[in-house]
Amino acid sequence: MSGPGPLRVGVVGVGWQGSGHLQNVVAEPRCRLTAICDLNRELLAERASTFGVAHTFTSYRDLVACDEVDAVVIVLPDHLHREPATTALEAGKHVLLEKPMALSVDDAEAIAAAAERAPGRFMLNLSNRWMPAFAAGKAALERGDLGAVRYLYARMANRLEVPTKRLPWLQRSHLAHWIGIHRLDIACWYLGSEVSRVRAVERRGVLASQGFDTADLFQATIEFACGAVMTLEGNWILPAGYPSLVDSRFYCLCEKGVVDIDRSRSELAVAGPESFDLNTPGAGNILGRQSGFTVEAWRHFVDCCLEGGEPLVSAADGLRLTRVLTAIVDSCRRDGELIEL
Ligand SMILES: NC(=O)c1ccc[n+]([C@@H]2O[C@H](COP(=O)([O-])OP(=O)(O)OC[C@H]3O[C@@H](n4cnc5c(N)ncnc54)[C@H](O)[C@@H]3O)[C@@H](O)[C@H]2O)c1
Structure with a gap:
């Protein structure tokens, strides 16, 4: 130790x-x-x-x-x-x-x-949580002048190469656990309230047709004990031509304000002979550091x-998130059945 x-x-x-x-x-x-x-x-x-x-x-x-x-x-x-x-x-x-x-x-x-x-x-x-925009969003909500959160919308998506070429083991996971967790965690952190019920659906097609036993996308409605409601969705079938590997949007409507974090707006665009990449790096080696x-x-x-x-x-946060995410996966498997937590 x-x-x-x-x-x-x-x-x-x-x-x-x-x-x-x-x-x-x-x-x-x-x-x-x-x-x-x-x-x-x-x-x-x-x-x-x-x-x-x-x-x-x-x-x-x-x-x-x-x-x-x-x-x-x-x-x-x-x-x-x-x-x-x-x-x-x-x-x-x-x-x-x-x-x-x-x-x-x-x-x-x-x-x-x-x-x-x-x-x-x-x-x-x-x-x-350490991305400056999400940390600043938390601070803005804690100021109190935006009022209570009423509604959240979050989406995260990947290009198709992620579940097919980069990480074929993802078939054993689920989109909700893989990327849905990032935005669900931000929502739970912002709200400090328990999830009371969920309902979700998924759709198969593109990946199944290529031999991958997994859904292309999911869409969940999540209700919190405080009364806020969230739409959480994700997919991993963005085409190779999509200008970034990850697509993300987070929108939080409050009684008297909005916190809107759009990570697909990039300061940096790099066009190559066969590619166009729109991705401002949030982490990595910057000038040798x-x-x-x-x-x-x-x-x-x-x-x-x-x-x-x-x-x-x-660990308690992780357990809470797992309860909600497994309920989302269960609801997907039961074609949108409402699950109380
Ligand atoms: N926090 C984030 O933003 C973020 C981003 C990407 C991945 N992840 C998570 O990181 C984890 C790893 O993802 P990845 O993209 O690095 O996957 P990966 O497949 O690239 O790497 C996993 C490594 O584990 C090795 N491995 C597999 N079974 C093993 C075993 N029993 N013992 C020892 N080694 C074993 C594999 O050989 C491989 O090198 C996943 O849980 C993923 O969800 C988190």
């Missing part, structure tokens, strides 16, 4: 999102990247060489047992979060777990119970591990 630092960090899963975590860990002077784990031996060797990592493992159990690891970052496919998270927590390590917490309430309860008993810190990596919202989320977690604060995104 950690004292005054450095925080010795092990990363489990060094794929697409895992590589961003590796960059954030090595960019933070209070951390030392001591171990990585992945089933893909070629990728493991490549990342170990790029990031200068001493210990490499193909089993997360071996990484968790490593004496030179104080904090474990879990960046595995959505359906594989429970065992590594509970094992690391039970071993007394701090845990940063990638979203979604889990795909079932049973798994999320097991992780939340382990986090409750554990001496280490636990945070679910809902890093979008790792910057942006994912770094800020990581720094917050490191602060909590080294100084003892409570992470902004708790």
